[in-house]
Amino acid sequence: MEAAVQRNPSNAHSWFQLGVKQQENEREAKAIQALRRALELDPTHLPSWLALAISHTNEGNRHGSYE
16 A cells, blocks of 8 residues: 555555554554545545544544544
């Protein structure tokens, strides 16, 4: 997924997929960065919002989850 993002850094879906993959590998900080980038590119992508809330929850960041 990192290679896909490097090839096309303006593809929100690739950033979303990278964020989810980072979540699966328990790298929440990197997941949050990727998911925020996905939302910068496409703020209407609801799965990115949900995944971001999950990462914040996993990090114990209640405020980030609500945000």
